[in-house]
Amino acid sequence: MTDPNDLRAHLERLDAEGRLVRVTRPINKDTELHPLVRWQFRSDLPENQRKGFLFENVIDSSGKRYQHPVAVGVLASNPAIYAVGMQCELSEVPARWKQALSNPIEAVLVDSGPVHEVVLTGDALDAAGEGLDAIPIPISTPGFDNAPYSTCSHWITKDIDTGIRNVGNYRGQIKGSRKVGCYNQGGQHFTLHLDKCRKKGVPMDAALVIGPPPAVSYAAVQKVPYGVDELAVAGGLLGEPIPLVRCKTVDIEVPAYAELVIEGRVNPDWLEPEGPFGESHGHMHPRELSPFLEVTAITHRKDMIYLSFISQVTPSESSVIKKLGYEPMLLGFIRDSVGLSSVVAVNMHEPMTNLRKVIVIKMKNPSQPEVWRALSAVTTFHQGVGKLVIAVDADIDITDMDAVLWAISYRCKPHEDMQILHGREKGHAPPFHYMGGTTEERVQYHEEATDSCLLVNATLKTPFPPVSLPKQPYMERALEIWKELGLPEVRPKYPWYGYSLGQWDTELEEEAELAVQGKHHLTGDKLAQRKVKV
Ligand SMILES: Cc1cc2nc3c(=O)[nH]c(=O)nc-3n(C[C@H](O)[C@H](O)[C@H](O)COP(=O)(O)O)c2cc1C
Numbered sequence: 261m262t263d264p265n266d267l268r269a270h271l272e273r274l275d276a277e278g279r280l281v282r283v284t285r286p287i288n289k290d291t292e293l294h295p296l297v298r299w300q301f302r303s304d305l306p307e308n309q310r311k312g313f314l315f316e317n318v319i320d321s322s323g324k325r326y327q328h329p330v331a332v333g334v335l336a337s338n339p340a341i342y343a344v345g346m347q348c349e350l351s352e353v354p355a356r357w358k359q360a361l362s363n364p365i366e367a368v369l370v371d372s373g374p375v376h377e378v379v380l381t382g383d384a385l386d387a388a389g390e391g392l393d394a395i396p397i398p399i400s401t402p403g404f405d406n407a408p409y410s411t412c413s414h415w416i417t418k419d420i421d422t423g424i425r426n427v428g429n430y431r432g433q434i435k436g437s438r439k440v441g442c443y444n445q446g447g448q449h450f451t452l453h454l455d456k457c458r459k460k461g462v463p464m465d466a467a468l469v470i471g472p473p474p475a476v477s478y479a480a481v482q483k484v485p486y487g488v489d490e491l492a493v494a495g496g497l498l499g500e501p502i503p504l505v506r507c508k509t510v511d512i513e514v515p516a517y518a519e520l521v522i523e524g525r526v527n528p529d530w531l532e533p534e535g536p537f538g539e540s541h542g543h544m545h546p547r548e549l550s551p552f553l554e555v556t557a558i559t560h561r562k563d564m565i566y567l568s569f570i571s572q573v574t575p576s577e578s579s580v581i582k583k584l585g586y587e588p589m590l591l592g593f594i595r596d597s598v599g600l601s602s603v604v605a606v607n608m609h610e611p612m613t614n615l616r617k618v619i620v621i622k623m624k625n626p627s628q629p630e631v632w633r634a635l636s637a638v639t640t641f642h643q644g645v646g647k648l649v650i651a652v653d654a655d656i657d658i659t660d661m662d663a664v665l666w667a668i669s670y671r672c673k674p675h676e677d678m679q680i681l682h683g684r685e686k687g688h689a690p691p692f693h694y695m696g697g698t699t700e701e702r703v704q705y706h707e708e709a710t711d712s713c714l715l716v717n718a719t720l721k722t723p724f725p726p727v728s729l730p731k732q733p734y735m736e737r738a739l740e741i742w743k744e745l746g747l748p749e750v751r752p753k754y755p756w757y758g759y760s761l762g763q764w765d766t767e768l769e770e771e772a773e774l775a776v777q778g779k780h781h782l783t784g785d786k787l788a789q790r791k792v793k794v
């Protein structure tokens with residue numbers, strides 16, 4: 261049973277577009293699988309040539325052969341793959357997000373779905389090599405990670421006071437045939453739900469969903485406000501409701517067309533060490549005390565496809581998947597909530613830094629107080645957002661750090677145009693304390709770490725001379741000749757022609773015009789009239 265919005269329909273679309281690599285030779289999920297996909301992020305392969313991977317013959321270090329294939333990088337190895345998953349053009353993605361957030365569509369309950377084709381409960385979960393051990397969960401960072409971790413695992417829980425659902429993508433450390441650790445960064449909605457259960461003295465029902473319709477995954481990784489059900493946001497992204505079925509052993513509903521669901525309960529009174537695990541801040545995240553799920557059921561499709569994200573050092577699938585929703589949300593916040601329509605675009609810088617640290621905003625004719633308000637607004641969006649925030653004018657290509665550094669170099673005086681704000685949250689980032697030691701020492705990781713941020717106003721404060729490149733028509737004509745000559749194909753890099761920045765006048769304009777007409781002697785004669793004795 262398939263559905264046009266489910267993961268396997270998406271994989272077919274990727275395949276049809278030549279964006280899926282099927283690997284049929286045996287691949288060791290513990291040592292080979294993620295490193296192989298990693299090469300497309302840690303090499304000079306252009307972004308648009310990255311692919312999704314489907315491993316059809318998965319083994320492990322003990323030589324075990326798994327029945328089920330593993331897909332990695334199929335949701336967001338690059339923006340084009342993300343757009344396939346959203347079932348729209350890449351250019352339509354920001355509007356889809358805007359639409360989904362303002363018009364979420366509630367999920368609907370249905371009687372049955374393929375995710376219940378296989379149901380394992382009770383003793384069946386403990387049989388050797390069955391249960392969690394039958395699922396080919398890869399090791400993301402072989403040599404550093406201490407276990408296989410689920411990475412594309414959407415934890416569904418409910419607020420016990422309101423009944424409102426939350427879907428958050430958090431990793432799961434596979435700790436035994438019936439136990440999955442759950443790591444939460446500060447402020448995650450799963451933690452808020454668990455805190456409520458602890459206060460009431462009740463366990464928390466949870467379901468870990470893997471491989472639902474891609475729209476659900478795109479919603480599960482985005483920070484939407486607390487109390488907004490990410491399944492309704494996913495419905496908004498698709499323009500139709502997500503069908504749900506009731507779990508077999510807990511009071512949770514899950515997407516009927518998911519590949520796999522792990523049901524269970526979290527006892528709010530206990531924590532266990534979890535980690536280390538390779539993180540998107542580009543370092544190994546240390547062991548911390550975290551809650552864990554005690555598994556009560558595993559349900560999946562008969563021919564389940566296991567889905568994994570590739571994260572760690574950015575760029576990665578994790579940064580691509582967040583960037584495409586995060587940027588429209590940050591822009592919407594500054595323009596609509598803060599009310600600054602002079603901000604016209606934002607770039608959350610991705611390579612190495614992950615998305616939250618370095619943010620460039622493009623502003624159209626702002627007043628200087630508007631620039632400072634926009635810069636500080638960025639740093640209030642979410643915890644840890646905006647360590648280096650740079651405002652530039654509308655002529656700067658904010659996706660090109662060379663151009664941004666050009667603006668900083670000439671349009672910004674550090675003693676006047678930079679501000680350091682103190683007392684900011686460090687967010688999801690090192691440094692961490694020593695990872696060994698006793699439990700008490702590890703608890704120190706939870707101390708409130710503070711950081712600061714740097715705001716950089718690199719907008720023009722005064723008219724500047726034009727950019728020193730030939731005017732647009734000359735560059736365009738030259739490009740035609742370039743092509744005529746059969747020279748290698750080039751893609752323009754902005755700025756590729758000169759333009760005025762306010763400091764130019766009609767006399768200089770006329771002189772340049774005379775020059776291109778070969779009449780520069782007229783200018784020479786004119787200037788001779790203005791000679792002065794020194
Ligand atoms: C690949 C990937 C892995 C992630 N892993 C975690 C994780 O282990 N723990 C966590 O707290 N957030 C993790 N996140 C970030 C959360 O998915 C994100 O903050 C989301 O907004 C959480 O949902 P919530 O806002 O409902 O809590 C991950 C994101 C991605 C893309």
Ligand SMILES: [Mn+2]
Pocket residue numbers: 426427428449484485486487488490
């Ligand atoms: Mn949430």
